[in-house]
Amino acid sequence: MSASDSIPLRRYRDPLAGLPVALGVSGSIAAYKALSLASALTQAGALVDTLLTPAATRLVQPLAFQALTHRKVTHALWDSASEMAMDHVAVAHRICAFVIAPATADLLARLALGLADDAVTTTALATVAPLLVAPAMEPQMWAHPATQAHVAVLEARGATFIGPRPGRMASGLEGLGRMAEPVEVIDALRLRLGRSGPLAGRHVVVGSGPTREPIDPVRFLSNASSGHMGLALCRALLHAGARVSLVTGPVALPPPMGAEVVAVETAQQMCGAILDLAPAADALLMAAAVADYRPLTVSGHKIKKSEGDSILPLTRTPDILASLDRHLAGRPGPRPYRVGFAAETGDLEAYARDKLQRKGLDLVVANRVPESFGMGRHQAILVGAHDAEPIAAESKDAMAQAIVERVIVALNDRQSPPAP
Numbered sequence: 001m002s003a004s005d006s007i008p009l010r011r012y013r014d015p016l017a018g019l020p021v022a023l024g025v026s027g028s029i030a031a032y033k034a035l036s037l038a039s040a041l042t043q044a045g046a047l048v049d050t051l052l053t054p055a056a057t058r059l060v061q062p063l064a065f066q067a068l069t070h071r072k073v074t075h076a077l078w079d080s081a082s083e084m085a086m087d088h089v090a091v092a093h094r095i096c097a098f099v100i101a102p103a104t105a106d107l108l109a110r111l112a113l114g115l116a117d118d119a120v121t122t123t124a125l126a127t128v129a130p131l132l133v134a135p136a137m138e139p140q141m142w143a144h145p146a147t148q149a150h151v152a153v154l155e156a157r158g159a160t161f162i163g164p165r166p167g168r169m170a171s172g173l174e175g176l177g178r179m180a181e182p183v184e185v186i187d188a189l190r191l192r193l194g195r196s197g198p199l200a201g202r203h204v205v206v207g208s209g210p211t212r213e214p215i216d217p218v219r220f221l222s223n224a225s226s227g228h229m230g231l232a233l234c235r236a237l238l239h240a241g242a243r244v245s246l247v248t249g250p251v252a253l254p255p256p257m258g259a260e261v262v263a264v265e266t267a268q269q270m271c272g273a274i275l276d277l278a279p280a281a282d283a284l285l286m287a288a289a290v291a292d293y294r295p296l297t298v299s300g301h302k303i304k305k306s307e308g309d310s311i312l313p314l315t316r317t318p319d320i321l322a323s324l325d326r327h328l329a330g331r332p333g334p335r336p337y338r339v340g341f342a343a344e345t346g347d348l349e350a351y352a353r354d355k356l357q358r359k360g361l362d363l364v365v366a367n368r369v370p371e372s373f374g375m376g377r378h379q380a381i382l383v384g385a386h387d388a389e390p391i392a393a394e395s396k397d398a399m400a401q402a403i404v405e406r407v408i409v410a411l412n413d414r415q416s417p418p419a420p
């Protein structure tokens with residue numbers, strides 16, 4: 001048994017866990033996707049009250065939602081067995097968010113007008129919870145000036161629109177009108193609820209992924225960083241309400257919804273982007289795997305192979321965190337809270353403390369490798385100026401939440417940001 005086995009394992013806490021959410025479903029052929037959405041919301045831990053329009057019940061069965069969400073479903077305002085017959089605004093008053101997916105053209109019109117002729121529109125009118133809408137309709141219906149006018153009215157009132165997306169419609173036509181996929185709707189919901197989180201009004205820069213140092217037009221030096229940790233940090237920051245700039249080297253993974261992406265290739269480019277953004281930000285989390293060396297010269301043509309061995313002269317790339325520290329020296333105003341990452345096989349705390357001091361950091365996340373490679377259990381020590389906190393986490397998302405908690409505490413100790 002290692003010492004770290006005694007550290008309680010941190011689990012990922014979904015921001016939707018325990019939150020009462022209403023899912024409104026209207027009479028679009030995309031209503032079948034609402035079943036996956038209801039299931040995914042429930043699996044994320046949300047308490048889902050489903051409300052269907054009468055047209056929606058012609059396409060999907062209320063019972064299916066009841067079985068997926070384990071909660072009563074309302075589909076008729078005048079049904080004496082429904083909760084709404086006793087208190088027609090009960091759902092409206094208890095929810096943290098109202099997601100309408102799919103939303104028909106007809107429903108958008110009724111919402112824009114403020115009608116309250118069924119369970120969905122009545123709840124939308126009676127709630128103060130944020131409204132998220134995923135429209136689904138034929139492209140001509142979406143493009144129609146009437147629909148666009150209703151969308152503009154709802155957006156002006158604060159509704160968040162997710163999609164529609166382009167693709168093949170049920171009619172066989174291609175165009176803009178498909179309902180966004182459930183996973184995208186859920187991401188948008190987490191992001192929307194995060195807006196009032198503890199990092200609201202804060203700007204955080206995240207460095208992520210590998211860098212690529214060119215040798216010639218078709219070859220480069222790089223490393224195996226997937227960018228998973230940087231993206232997990234972005235998600236945790238966005239869900240806590242921060243504005244996030246993601247400075248990323250080339251990775252296969254898509255950026256999280258809501259992050260402002262600055263795509264770079266070389267260490268030099270990453271350094272430029274970080275020095276540009278970080279000084280005015282509230283925090284910098286530098287989880288990128290930046291190349292330490294680059295080829296001294298870059299050939300303008302593809303280098304031909306020749307007999308015998310070859311030597312590639314290398315030169316140092318800029319040390320981004322040390323460059324930032326020098327850049328900030330003597331500047332007025334508060335410095336961004338700076339977090340660096342290190343991967344070590346032993347003596348984690350000693351190496352991390354040395355890095356903290358050399359680069360003027362506020363926190364170093366020292367990962368124990370090879371244990372923390374891959375997607376399984378992660379072990380790290382969060383080394384600050386006056387403490388060292390060992391963390392065992394079930395996943396990178398859980399580790400990212402632990403790191404972001406430290407950022408929240410540190411920034412709370414500083415002056416609040418101006419109102420956005």
Ligand SMILES: Cc1cc2nc3c(=O)[nH]c(=O)nc-3n(C[C@H](O)[C@H](O)[C@H](O)COP(=O)(O)O)c2cc1C
Pocket residue numbers: 025026027028029030053054055056103104105106107136137138141
């Ligand atoms: C099979 C079928 C599929 C439909 N799909 C859509 C759709 O995807 N989007 C849309 O705006 N209307 C669609 N409609 C039309 C709506 O069901 C109709 O406008 C209805 O009045 C909407 O009522 P609701 O908004 O109260 O659910 C469809 C109708 C049928 C019969």
